[in-house]
Ligand SMILES: [Zn+2]
């Protein structure tokens with residue numbers, strides 16, 4: 001493969017640059033949180049259908065898949081564009097009502113996915129390729145807005161809080177063999193880069209219940225749930241000295257309900273807490289420590305403590321053979337000194353880790369943004385890079401995987417050794433992570449039992 005391949009796919013994308021950039025602008029200015037991305041999803045569905053695609057739609061949640069078949073046998077490559085935004089009210093582009101904003105750059109991914117879809121319909125785009133491609137506009141990558149997702153779960157609409165895992169449950173990826181997506185990065189100067197891995201996570205809602213009483217007249221009759229919560233947060237901070245280097249342990253959270261009125265001892269406090277670490281074992285160990293801190297601090301204040309653990313995302317482990325295949329095409333797309341090939345591990349998470357649990361997949365990055373991810377100063381400064389260039393790179397990579405009888409894709413699939421052998425086996429494991437528990441039991445004889 002040589003640089004002419006990049007020129008060929010560049011021309012296809014350049015032909016649709018207006019479509020991609022208009023769609024990018026629309027999504028950027030209509031940010032929606034996970035499982036609420038109906039406007040974004042609808043817009044993309046319309047554009048895909050105009051291109052002649054028949055879509056496999058999720059229906060009761062946003063998102064869809066479209067298949068491009070070369071007509072020749074071979075593996076199926078899954079390509080993602082994520083639909084959702086994050087919350088950061090201080091970001092100037094945030095929605096004034098919801099605070100939602102594309103401060104993780106997902107608006108670039110979905111616009112690039114549209115460009116890829118358009119390019120693959122062009123004459124000659126599939127020449128010499130074997131196998132097939134599944135393009136997936138997937139909801140809810142960011143793990144947030146927990147009470148909304150729990151309500152969806154209780155209604156039976158979703159079972160999992162991440163869009164990719166929910167799509168797995170719905171059978172969307174049963175026919176896929178390997179996967180990739182490119183995420184936007186605010187790393188400067190311009191570069192295209194790889195990394196090896198990232199954390200997995202688990203999310204929990206903690207409800208501490210005390211007793212309300214007049215805060216001035218009779219505070220001694222109350223049981224202060226807010227103080228129990230702050231004591232627990234302090235205990236969790238003190239536990240950080242037990243974190244082991246290399247586990248990339250992170251615990252962070254927010255108080256979502258802190259009491260009903262200033263005149264009373266707070267009787268109910270709720271927190272959303274996220275646990276992140278590099279392996280499932282480390283997540284589980286950290287999770288037990290955190291649960292015990294909540295239970296013990298609630299007991300110390302005479303409160304009760306209910307904990308609802310929900311599975312988050314599995315650790316991100318890029319497939320090394322697929323990374324190498326991607327790194328081979330990077331210098332065909334840009335100058336060698338702009339290609340950063342790393343095996344770094346980072347503390348963030350993505351539900352691409354769920355996909356990596358069952359098939360070879362990679363999650364590289366392309367520049368085009370500035371500022372802090374999820375922050376007030378994050379902005380997409382170069383959609384030409386984050387949308388158009390990214391789409392071109394992805395097309396060149398698809399070519400590398402699927403040319404010559406899909407030789408490279410086949411080899412990657414043969415050599416891959418994901419931790420779970422099937423989606424069913426994986427989801428059976430994930431289901432063991434759900435937990436709803438009253439962690440403090442007051443016995444009749446005065447003893448207190450902590451159970452996490
Ligand atoms: Zn993000």
Ligand SMILES: [Zn+2]
Pocket residue numbers: 104105106141183
């Ligand atoms: Zn992101």
